[in-house]
Amino acid sequence: MLLELQGIQKRFGGVTALADGNLRVEAGQVHLLLGENGAGKSTLMKIVAGMYQRDAGRMLWRGQQVHLQSPAEAAALGVAMVHQESLLAPHLSVAENIFLGREERLPLGVVRRGRMVAAARRLIEEHHFPLQAEWRVDKLSPAGKQLVEICRAIQHGSSLLIFDEPTSSLSDAETQEVFRIVRALRERNMGVIYITHRLEELRAVGDRVTIFRDGRSVHTGALTAISTDEIIQHMVGREVSALYHRTPLPPGEELLRVEGLARAGALEDISFTLRAGEIVGLGGLVGAGRTALCRALFGIDPVDRGRVLVAGRPVAIRGPQEAVKAGIALVTEDRQRTGVAVRLPMVANTVIANLPAVSAGGVVRAAEEIRVTARFMDRLRIRASSPRQLVGRLSGGNQQKVVIAKWLFRQARVFLFDEPTRGIDVGAKGEVFELMDSLARSGAALLMVSSELSELSQVADRILVMRQGRLSGELPRGASQADILRLATLSQAHSAEEPRA
Amino acid sequence: MIQRLLPFFSLIFLFLFLSVASPHFLTNTNLSSVVRQTAVINIMALGMTMIIVAGGIDLSVGSVLALGGLMGAMALEKGVPIPLGVLCGVGVGLACGLTNGFLITRLRIEPFIVTLGMMGIVRGVTLIISNGLPVHRIPSGFSFLGEGNVLGVPFVLWILVGCALLVHFLLEHTRLGRYAYAIGSNPEAARYAGIPVRFHTAAVYAIGGALTGLAGMIEASRLMTGQPTAGQGYELQAIAAVVIGGGSLHGGEGSVVGTLMGAFIMGLLSNGSDLLGVSPYLQQAMIGAVIILAVTVDEFRKRKVG
Numbered sequence: 141m142l143l144e145l146q147g148i149q150k151r152f153g154g155v156t157a158l159a160d161g162n163l164r165v166e167a168g169q170v171h172l173l174l175g176e177n178g179a180g181k182s183t184l185m186k187i188v189a190g191m192y193q194r195d196a197g198r199m200l201w202r203g204q205q206v207h208l209q210s211p212a213e214a215a216a217l218g219v220a221m222v223h224q225e226s227l228l229a230p231h232l233s234v235a236e237n238i239f240l241g242r243e244e245r246l247p248l249g250v251v252r253r254g255r256m257v258a259a260a261r262r263l264i265e266e267h268h269f270p271l272q273a274e275w276r277v278d279k280l281s282p283a284g285k286q287l288v289e290i291c292r293a294i295q296h297g298s299s300l301l302i303f304d305e306p307t308s309s310l311s312d313a314e315t316q317e318v319f320r321i322v323r324a325l326r327e328r329n330m331g332v333i334y335i336t337h338r339l340e341e342l343r344a345v346g347d348r349v350t351i352f353r354d355g356r357s358v359h360t361g362a363l364t365a366i367s368t369d370e371i372i373q374h375m376v377g378r379e380v381s382a383l384y385h386r387t388p389l390p391p392g393e394e395l396l397r398v399e400g401l402a403r404a405g406a407l408e409d410i411s412f413t414l415r416a417g418e419i420v421g422l423g424g425l426v427g428a429g430r431t432a433l434c435r436a437l438f439g440i441d442p443v444d445r446g447r448v449l450v451a452g453r454p455v456a457i458r459g460p461q462e463a464v465k466a467g468i469a470l471v472t473e474d475r476q477r478t479g480v481a482v483r484l485p486m487v488a489n490t491v492i493a494n495l496p497a498v499s500a501g502g503v504v505r506a507a508e509e510i511r512v513t514a515r516f517m518d519r520l521r522i523r524a525s526s527p528r529q530l531v532g533r534l535s536g537g538n539q540q541k542v543v544i545a546k547w548l549f550r551q552a553r554v555f556l557f558d559e560p561t562r563g564i565d566v567g568a569k570g571e572v573f574e575l576m577d578s579l580a581r582s583g584a585a586l587l588m589v590s591s592e593l594s595e596l597s598q599v600a601d602r603i604l605v606m607r608q609g610r611l612s613g614e615l616p617r618g619a620s621q622a623d624i625l626r627l628a629t630l631s632q633a634h635s636a637e638e639p640r641a
Numbered sequence: 642m643i644q645r646l647l648p649f650f651s652l653i654f655l656f657l658f659l660s661v662a663s664p665h666f667l668t669n670t671n672l673s674s675v676v677r678q679t680a681v682i683n684i685m686a687l688g689m690t691m692i693i694v695a696g697g698i699d700l701s702v703g704s705v706l707a708l709g710g711l712m713g714a715m716a717l718e719k720g721v722p723i724p725l726g727v728l729c730g731v732g733v734g735l736a737c738g739l740t741n742g743f744l745i746t747r748l749r750i751e752p753f754i755v756t757l758g759m760m761g762i763v764r765g766v767t768l769i770i771s772n773g774l775p776v777h778r779i780p781s782g783f784s785f786l787g788e789g790n791v792l793g794v795p796f797v798l799w800i801l802v803g804c805a806l807l808v809h810f811l812l813e814h815t816r817l818g819r820y821a822y823a824i825g826s827n828p829e830a831a832r833y834a835g836i837p838v839r840f841h842t843a844a845v846y847a848i849g850g851a852l853t854g855l856a857g858m859i860e861a862s863r864l865m866t867g868q869p870t871a872g873q874g875y876e877l878q879a880i881a882a883v884v885i886g887g888g889s890l891h892g893g894e895g896s897v898v899g900t901l902m903g904a905f906i907m908g909l910l911s912n913g914s915d916l917l918g919v920s921p922y923l924q925q926a927m928i929g930a931v932i933i934l935a936v937t938v939d940e941f942r943k944r945k946v947g
Contacts, residue, residue: 256861438833464835478833481826483893492823493834495816546834 142167142202142331143188143219157183159355161197167299168329170322170345172336175352176375176625177426177591181335188333189221190214207484220293221302223285230278235260237277237350238291263291267324270317275376281316285429290321300331305426307338319344339368339629353377368630369573376593376621386577388601388617392416394452395585396468396554397438401446407431408609410446414554414585419576421600422589426600429609430589431455434556439463439468445480450554464493469552471543473559475536479543482532486524487513489531489542493550516545520575537571544575555579557588559594573599593621647938648886648902655909655927663916671912673795677787677863679705679908680797683901684856686882687808688738688849690900693883694812695845696825696892697752701741702853702879704763706872709734709857711767713868714776721744723783735786737763738850742843760876767869776867787862797859804852809897811848821845825892881928882907885935906931 148161190208260273350360396414439457513527605627653935814820886899
């Protein structure tokens with residue numbers, strides 16, 4: 141037994157990320173780790189890799205109890221992690237990255253570059269990797285960067301390799317290449333832990349599977365002994381009790397119509413409509429194109445094809461200016477970067493998108509903008525000491541409300557919410573939903589991107605699901621979380637003829 | 642709050658200290674000379690305030706000052722009426738500012754790099770046009786701009802007050818000013834709010850250039866020559882004035898009142914050192930230390946705010 145985890149617990153502040161994490165990994169085995177976002181998989185892996193310290197539980201490495209204090213200690217044991225987001229030095233070469241921090245050195249810190257490059261080249265040839273030791277890392281594709289991380293792990297003599305969603309940003313051909321490498325690593329008797337959200341790729345690589353839900357490992361066993369439907373049931377569990385209940389409205393006039401929207405490498409043939417009074421959910425895995433769709437509709441990324449009509453009128457959206465003018469608003473998960481200016485007062489943030497409405501001949505009427513801001517403070521129940529308070533001093537939920545106030549004052553009617561509840565605590569989430577509901581009631585149309593299945597199934601009137609840049613289906617109000625997950629993770633053909641093992 | 646007022650108290654303290662320490666300080670002649678000396682930097686610093694508020698920087702203002710002064714002086718030499726000659730200098734500054742703004746917003750090059758390049762280009766152009774020689778034959782009436790008095794107060798002070806009121810009004814009360822703060826504070830959020838970011842950024846550089854052109858004409862009037870080598874190092878003094886006055890090179894912060902105080906603190910330090918016989922070498926070091934001190938105090942204030 142290479143690695144054994146028993147009853148691992150981890151809390152962050154008041155939030156329990158892991159309540160009972162159990163996992164046993166053997167050498168020469170590919171162990172899949174499955175679960176929804178926030179189920180605790182990544183937290184567990186960060187504990188294994190020494191990035192977090194566990195609060196309780198036992199971790200055994202080759203039968204010995206260990207307490208890892210840092211990633212360096214984990215690396216010394218032989219644990220290596222291939223990250224979703226590359227942690228390489230982009231301006232250095234492949235060889236330099238493989239040996240980063242472990243360069244062979246002569247006195248005075250001179251690096252033996254020739255030997256380093258030669259060793260890197262041998263390693264690359266031995267594994268038939270499509271790489272060159274001299275290439276600069278920032279020129280590599282995401283798959284190439286992962287290969288460099290894998291080379292690092294092999295070079296450092298790692299015996300356990302953790303892949304955190306390695307294929308989420310890869311093309312099909314690259315995905316096949318990663319599978320080939322994973323199988324080759326297994327041949328070399330290394331242990332592999334493989335986290336993925338793509339259920340149809342499981343059987344191409346996995347031997348055993350452990351499924352996480354709400355911070356607990358709920359199932360573990362051989363992959364051949366479980367069907368994909370059973371996996372989905374384990375991931376979702378019982379449908380949780382309603383966190384929010386919304387009475388739908390009869391949909392009104394059509395406010396947004398999207399026809400055949402496409403953007404190379406990101407979006408393919410996207411068509412849908414939004415009506416006044418509707419909250420439409422948009423589900424899918426990270427990287428499925430949900431954020432890309434919002435960005436394209438708001439004019440941040442250009443599109444190659446397709447038409448957008450707002451309230452029946454075709455609009456050419458070349459940039460955010462045109463989108464805003466057409467009445468489209470974007471509320472992103474990254475408020476601090478794209479939503480508010482934290483060092484400016486609330487009043488400046490509230491009126492910024494519609495200054496002409498509070499100014500005469502280019503001169504801003506100070507009393508008017510304060511009056512407007514105070515009105516929104518009242519209406520949206522923004523907790524601030526005064527309209528002049530700096531936005532940076534407000535809580536995350538209240539900052540979110542300032543962003544919404546800005547768009548309401550701009551008289552936006554189509555709202556794109558990209559993960560509106562991320563980073564907001566549970567109490568504030570309910571408030572954000574109420575706000576969205578009142579926006580819908582005031583005649584706006586809302587598109588809500590969410591990675592939380594329970595949010596989609598409880599808040600949305602209809603649910604669109606994206607998969608690999610396409611709309612893979614539409615589900616009615618109250619669709620089960622398992623249905624959403626199925627559309628997000630499986631191609632139609634695959635889900636139709638699911639083999640029962 | 643007390644720390645926010647620090648530049649103000651420092652200025653008052655410096656003023657009172659010099660009044661007591663030197664009998665020559667509180668005289669009409671000396672104070673006029675302080676005003677005349679600081680006016681040029683002050684007017685440039687007003688434009689720099691807008692640019693820094695909008696998250697930019699302009700290293701080319703020293704060179705632009707020389708080109709504006711030179712072209713204005715050349716126009717006067719050709720017999721153009723004095724007000725028109727001054728306008729010519731302002732126009733040249735405006736054109737340089739527009740060029741900066743165009744390069745920054747259209748080619749999307751860092752303002753630091755664009756204006757560093759323009760600093761060299763404009764200086765080179767100035768030297769080529771003038772062949773390295775100053776322009777002398779200027780009508781004597783032109784000296785009124787830099788050296789004249791109106792109602793017993795230096796004319797440049799009236800100009801400075803006018804420019805300060807104008808820039809203050811622009812920054813605090815107009816759409817342009819709001820956009821400048823928004824762009825400087827969070828350029829991405831400004832773009833997402835549908836603000837025409839490029840237009841307003843370029844406008845801010847253009848206004849900064851125009852003010853620099855005016856400063857160049859005042860400098861030319863005080864020297865009564867169009868000097869192709871004028872204004873070297875002024876860009877750093879203008880930036881220093883903004884920063885001492887609470888402006889942040891990260892953008893989104895800065896004010897006209899702060900900048901005026903910053904420029905006068907530097908002016909008084911230099912004047913006081915002269916009066917008290919402090920070596921000019923030490924003066925430079927003192928001003929450098931004041932810049933670091935001012936920014937350090939400001940940083941501590943902001944960190945406390947969180």
